[in-house]
Amino acid sequence: MASLGARDQTLASNNHVEIPVYMNSSNDMEAKNERQEADHDDSQVDYSQRAQWLRAAVLGANDGLVSVASLMMGIGSVRKDIKAMLLAGFAGLVAGACSMAIGEFVSVYTQYDIEKSQIKRRRRNGEEGVDETKEKLPNPAQAAVASALAFSLGALAPLLAAAFINDHKVRLGVVATVASFALLFFGAVGAVLGRTPVVKSCARVLIGGWLAMAITFGVTKLIGSAGLGM
Structure with missing residues (x-):
């Protein structure tokens, strides 16, 4: 019986299986928590709230670039004088800067009046959190200045590109090339800030700018040629 007991103990010891238990170190846990917090913060960002200042900044600069570049291309189609293009x-x-500023001021002020009236109605109804909403009201003057500055910055690109080139054909080519690269840049910036596809955004902006410059160039040249022929 003693031998049987010893043999059972030997078998039990031979059949014993150790299951390793792995525990995350403190560094791994901290890294995991940081990743979760970053993902949570990114998911909480409301990118639609960026639409207002994106429209006043990136899109304003894009408007300035396309408008002035197209205007210069149109004048360049009928006049070789560099002074005429620059003027x-x-x-x-x-x-354009004045128009953008006035239009943005009127648009944002209308939104401001609507939201302010809504706050007054909520205050009369005794709703809570009205003061916090009042702090988030849009600023018409700030939006107007931002639009004017953005338009001006975008318009400076074709002006600076043509300022120091005397040859007419080279000047037109440089203006179109600089405008194209600037359009790609504005399209990429708008896509990154708004979290939209970069390639599609750049393609839309670039093709739209090319169409604007080509149509302005062709129509102005057609009208100018007909006028000179008369």
Whole structure:
């Protein structure tokens, strides 16, 4: 019996299986928590809230670029004088910046009035959190200045590109090339900030700019040629 007991103990010891238990170190746990917090913060970002200042900044600069570059290409189609192109481009910069500022001011002020009226109605109804909402009201003056500055910055690209080139054909080519690269840049910036596909955004902006410059160039040349022929 003693031998049987010893043999059973030997078999039990031979059949004993150790199951390793792996525990995460503190560094692994901290890294995992940081990743989870980063993913949570990114998921909580409301990118639709960026639409207002994106429209006033990136899109304003894109408008300035396309408008002034197209205007200069149109004047360049009928006039070889560099002064005529630069004067037309500068006039387009000033007029466009003023137009953007006034339009943005009126648009945002309308939104401001609507939201302010809504706050007054909520206050009369005794709702909570009205003061916090009031702090988030849009600023019409700030939006107007941002639009004017953005338009001006975008318009400076074709103006600077043409300022130091005397040859007419080379000047037109440089303006179109600089405008194309600037369009790609603005399209990429807008896509990254708005978390939209970069390639599609750049393609839309670039093709739209090319169409604007080509149509302005062709129509102005057609009208100018007909006028000169008369």
